[in-house]
C-alpha cells in the first residue's frame with residue numbers, strides 16, 4: 001500500500017476553500033490573524049486517502065498543495081544482518 005506526504009504552501013494559500021469542498025475529511029479552514037487559510041489535518045496519508053487529497057491538489061487554484069509518494073522499502077531480516085541500508089525516502 002502506498003504512502004504519501006502532503007506539502008501545503010500556507011503562504012500561497014488564498015483561503016478559497018476549494019480543497020475543503022472536495023476533501024473535507026482532510027482539509028479544514030483555520031483562522032489566524034484574521035485570515036482564513038486551509039490546513040491539512042494529516043500530512044501523511046495512505047492509498048485510500050490519496051484520491052480525494054489529489055483532487056484537492058488539482059482543484060487548488062494557486063497549486064499550493066503538493067503530494068509526493070514516499071517509498072519505504074522494508075528490510076528483510078537477512079538484509080539487516082548484512083547491515084545494508086535499503087530504506088530510503090523519496091523527497092522531492
Ligand code: SF4
Nearest residue numbers: 013014016017019060
Ligand atoms: S484550494 Fe488551495 S488556495 Fe484554496 S483554500 Fe485550499 S489550499 Fe488554499
